[in-house]
Amino acid sequence: MPSLRTLALTVSVALLSATALALPAAPCHGHAHNGVTALGETHEQAAGLARNLVKNTGVGTLMTVMNADKKDGTLEGYPFGSMDYYVDDCETPGTPLMLLSHLQINVQNAKSLNRVSLAIRKLPVEGERGNPMIDPRLTLLGHLVPLDAAKRDRAAKCFVEKHPEAKWWLPGSGFHDFKWYxxxxxxxxxxxxxxxxxxxxxxxxxxxxxxxxxxxxEHEKEHSQLRFLTQ
Structure with missing residues (x-):
């Protein structure tokens, strides 16, 4: 016989499904967002959740387009991605700040074609059940821009607070030639x-x-509760 917990979860999921069917479909694959909600998530609320994700995560997959200098040009045009640290820029909140070496393939690619993207997914905290197909994620598309010299000291403080081990990679530390972007x-x-x-x-x-x-x-807390019920 099913437990009370199992019955409660079954009823909750059924109610969520019925509610979702009664609401307009969520914006999906580029559909218009004006006036459309997804069980209470508006475009503006999703923007706030995206800001939280960028602020709290600190690691993502940086992706670029391969240039002609590798493998005799046989990989030119292929997408390339690798994991990198970033922080939510202290000077411009919401903007990822990155410390990258000129030896990295992504940096070399960006010098030829500065079209990059950064994919970020929510990382489960200790004791939390995570599911990468259900948890929120986003992709930021744009360009790598060198940081102004006047902002580098504050960038270093901001970055090391989030990633203490990065103190060994700071420009001038004697390690590889890392630069701020x-x-x-x-x-x-x-x-x-x-x-x-x-x-x-x-x-x-x-x-x-x-x-x-x-x-x-608060909306993120509600978002997490909905995510739990759909697992």
Whole structure:
């Protein structure tokens, strides 16, 4: 005989499914977002959740387009990605700040074609059940831009607070030739979870930067509860 917990979860999921069917479909694969909600997630709320994700994660997959200098040009045009640290820029909140070596393939590729993307997914905290296909994730598309010299001292402090081991990679530390870059965001694609329950679609940069990440913590808690019920 099923337990009371199992029955409760079954009823909750059934109610969520019925509610989702009664609501307009979530923005999906670039559909218009104006006036459309996904079980309470508006375009503006999704922007706040995206800001939280960028602020709290600190690691993502940086992707570029291979240039002609590798493998005798046989890989030219292929996408290339590798994991990298970043922080939410202290000077411009919402903008990823990165410390990258000139030896990295992504940096070499960006010198030929400066079209990059940074994919970020929510990382489960200790004791939390994570599911990468259900948890929120996003892709930021844009350009790598060298950081102004006047901002580098604050960038170093901000970066090392998030990633203490990075103190060994700071410019002038004697390690590889690392330099500061920020990702100039042009487009944002956000996947909150399952469509119909969570927002899926493009978020315009103006709405993203206007959103205050700290103001969306309560909605993020509700978002996590919905995500748990769909697992």
């Amino acid at each position: 920020h990702l100039e965001i042009k487009e944002i694609y956000y996947v909150g979870g399952f469509g119909g329950i969570h927002y899926i679609g493009w978020i315009d940069t103006e709405t993203y930067y206007e959103a205050e990440a700290s103001h969306h913590q």
